[in-house]
Amino acid sequence: MRFNPVNLEKSCNPVKGFMLILIIALGAFAQSPPQRVEQPKEVVEAYRVCAQFQKLLAEDLDFSPAFEATFTKDARRRREIANAEGEFGSVDLSSIDDATLIDAFKSRMQIVFLFLAFAGPDNKAQEDLFFPPAVKTILDRKPPADPRDFSSYVTQLKRDAVDFRAHVDQLAARNASVAERIRKFKAEISKPVEISTYKVEPLTSYSHGRVLGPEEEYYRIGDYAVIREGNEMRIIGILFFSRLF
Numbered sequence: 001m002r003f004n005p006v007n008l009e010k011s012c013n014p015v016k017g018f019m020l021i022l023i024i025a026l027g028a029f030a031q032s033p034p035q036r037v038e039q040p041k042e043v044v045e046a047y048r049v050c051a052q053f054q055k056l057l058a059e060d061l062d063f064s065p066a067f068e069a070t071f072t073k074d075a076r077r078r079r080e081i082a083n084a085e086g087e088f089g090s091v092d093l094s095s096i097d098d099a100t101l102i103d104a105f106k107s108r109m110q111i112v113f114l115f116l117a118f119a120g121p122d123n124k125a126q127e128d129l130f131f132p133p134a135v136k137t138i139l140d141r142k143p144p145a146d147p148r149d150f151s152s153y154v155t156q157l158k159r160d161a162v163d164f165r166a167h168v169d170q171l172a173a174r175n176a177s178v179a180e181r182i183r184k185f186k187a188e189i190s191k192p193v194e195i196s197t198y199k200v201e202p203l204t205s206y207s208h209g210r211v212l213g214p215e216e217e218y219y220r221i222g223d224y225a226v227i228r229e230g231n232e233m234r235i236i237g238i239l240f241f242s243r244l245f
Contacts, residue, residue, distance in 0.1 A: 053069070053224075061113050061186065072235070082101045082102050094147075100150070111139070111157075111161055114164045134167075135164060138164055141160065168182070193222035
């Protein structure tokens with residue numbers, strides 16, 4: 001319904017007319033874009049480290065260097081991230097050394113990101129092209145129930161990540177539509193998280209494993225969890241790649 005100022009003047013007394021104009025004005029104000037607030041320096045740095053992770057990952061979909069450059073450097077936290085996010089089932093990993101466990105996590109995440117580049121094929125023929133039997137075996141591989149078999153499982157995961165990347169690279173080299181799909185996926189990954197229009201406040205009670213204690217603070221930046229670690233902001237988790245699905 002359109003309001004005609006002439007009809008409004010004729011049909012309303014001054015008080016009712018003023019109230020109606022005020023209501024219309026308040027409605028227009030409510031629909032206007034919210035003004036950005038000035039975020040604390042720590043929050044700006046948190047956004048920056050998330051953007052750095054995305055930029056590094058988008059270069060060649062290589063998870064390990066992006067992880068090393070932007071995630072926590074604390075050995076205990078890295079181990080807890082691997083435990084919480086690696087999806088290794090119910091196997092007892094207490095006897096597994098840090099390096100092996102983190103290698104397993106990075107290989108798993110590498111496979112996840114390569115898979116996401118091909119997620120949602122348009123048809124059965126494309127699905128078969130993207131995910132031949134050897135790749136389906138990689139995607140279906142389950143962690144062992146016995147921790148004594150975990151080291152050999154990690155060795156296999158590393159081979160799986162290399163083989164999956166070779167498959168992706170070969171498809172992109174010989175198929176223009178695949179190359180374009182990967183280019184668009186990288187472009188989507190590299191889009192920075194939009195800075196909140198509201199002041200970002202620190203949170204506590206981080207719920208992903210035992211990465212943080214109940215009272216330790218972190219920031220939620222889009223789908224990332226970021227903490228202050230010494231003089232730097234560091235990522236401790238991606239909750240859980242929902243921005244990329």
